[in-house]
Amino acid sequence: MSVRSTIFSAMQLIAKEQEVKLPPLQDDLSLHETGFDSLAFAILVARLEDDLGVDPFTVAEDAAFPSTVGEFVRAYENVPA
Numbered sequence: 087m088s089v090r091s092t093i094f095s096a097m098q099l100i101a102k103e104q105e106v107k108l109p110p111l112q113d114d115l116s117l118h119e120t121g122f123d124s125l126a127f128a129i130l131v132a133r134l135e136d137d138l139g140v141d142p143f144t145v146a147e148d149a150a151f152p153s154t155v156g157e158f159v160r161a162y163e164n165v166p167a
Contacts, residue, residue, distance in 0.1 A: 089138065089163050096133050100126055113156025120155070140165045 087095075094111050097120070101108035106121040122130070135141045142161040143151065152158040 090159050092137055093130075093134060093159055093162060096130055096137065097122075100129050100133070104129075111155055113154060113159070115155045117153060117155065117158060134162065138162060 097111060098108060100106075101121070104122075104126050106126060108120060109115060111120075117127075131141060131143065140162070142165045145165055152161055
């Protein structure tokens with residue numbers, strides 16, 4: 087499974103668990119428009135760390151939190167080895 091599909095699957099599962107109506111996931115979708123609150127994003131990042139073995143927001147000292155779904159996916163795809 088690709089990083090993108092892993093992230094999208096996790097987001098869809100968390101949306102269901104948190105009873106959030108998740109719009110169609112597209113690269114230009116603002117993270118604010120996903121309907122996720124801070125708890126949902128914390129769950130997402132924790133699950134992705136379990137699934138992918140990395141948290142790009144703690145690996146890089148200057149990592150800024152992304153503003154779109156595409157930026158969020160790229161943060162995980164571009165983690166330095």
